[in-house]
Every structure is written in structure tokens, then in C-alpha cells.
Amino acid sequence: QQQVKQSPQSLIVQKGGISIINCAYENTAFDYFPWYQQFPGKGPALLIAIRPDVSEKKEGRFTISFNKSAKQFSLHIMDSQPGDSATYFCAAQRDDKIIFGKGTRLHILP
Amino acid sequence: DAGVIQSPRHEVTEMGQEVTLRCKPISGHNSLFWYRQTMMRGLELLIYFNNNVPIDDSGMPEDRFSAKMPNASFSTLKIQPSEPRDSAVYFCASSFMSGAQGEQYFGPGTRLTVT
DSSP: OOSEEEEOSEEEEETTSOEEEEEEEOOTTOOBEEEEEEOTTSOOEEEEEEOTTOSEEEETTEEEEEETTTTEEEEEESSOOGGGOEEEEEEEEETTEEEEOOOEEEEEEO | OOOOEEEOSEEEEOTTOOEEEEEEOOTTOOEEEEEEEETTTEEEEEEEEETTEEEEOTTOOSTTEEEEEEETTEEEEEESSOOGGGOEEEEEEEEOOSSSOOOOEEOOOEEEEEO
16 A cells, blocks of 8 residues: 555656646655655655645745645745756655655756 | 765675675664665665664565664664565665654665576
């Protein structure tokens, strides 16, 4: 049973455009929702995270939108740059345990 | 700090052989995680330790897999005997838990190929 569903699997965006990745979770016990970014040959690294008592969190060009009632959240990358090309994982966390989505491979065209 | 250190970075072995993956967490971190990443299944948590004690091993696929953490600075993941379907990238991550969620810091991974 997939506890965190992520879409799309892959995404191609023009430089300067907005990249949007969506996730949905099932277990309401999760209380922390991080996004991890992974470059080829590297381990994932925390990009941005949100708690469910907040509807939006913005850090630079990266924004998480959170809809608690729908159990959905999304990552928006504004003014996407070629350096943003990577695989992005949404996740749902409670205490130490993180459940990851299957990832979105993002490619930004120069 | 050097970050999470994993060895070897690449391992190629034949089916039936024993494989041991090693991890050194970030100094001062009290939680350690082993993940497996494949194209089909994504990033899966295999097992995690808190203060060197295994807390949740429900993700360990079968008895062929075992993990140990003899001290705060070292952990191993062993597969015996290995099978071709074990081919994947194995990541170790560590975090510091202090009553709230801690960021997990991932190592560079070990790419395992079982032929």
C-alpha cells in the first residue's frame, strides 16, 4: 500500500517557467512533510518542509502548498533554472520515520 | 564534518555471495537509517536505529538481510546470500532527534550489483 502518492513521474519545464509536483498522503498521523532533492550520484538532501498547521511555506523560489482537508501538498518551483534539474521526493514523516513518494524526475530546458 | 560516510561506493558480486555495506553517521547524531532505492520501488526504509537500538525493521525484505549498529559511529547492512533482485542503491542516513523531527542527512550511497 503506497502511503504517499507523487505525480508526475517526470516533468520537463522551460527555463523561467513554474515547476509543479503534487503529492497525496493517506495517514493523518503524519505531522511533518519534507521535500528532498536528489542529484545524480548523490543522496537525497532536504530542500524544504512544512507542518500541517500551515497552508504555505516559501523559501526563495521554492514554495510548498498544503491542503490538510484534502491530504494533499505540492511543491512549486518558480523561475525554474537548469540547475534545478534533479529528482524530487515528497515525504510524510512522524517522529523518526519518513515515507517517501516515488519521486519526480525534473528536467529544466535551457 | 565529512557527512555520512558509506563504503564501498560500488559493489559487484555474484549471486549467493555475502555482501556487507558499511556506514559511519555524522558525529553526534542519534538516529541511523538504511534505505534501498530502485526505479520500480523508489526509496524504501529498510531499518532504523535510535541510540544504537533497532526501532523498526519492518522494511527489511527477508531473513537474508540483517543490520547491526555496535556503536554510535558505525553500522553495517549485510545480505547473505545475495540475489540479483537485491541490485539497488543502498543509502545510509543519520539525524539528531530532540523531541521533534530531525532532518535526515544521506550518505552518497552504495550501488550494489548482483550478477
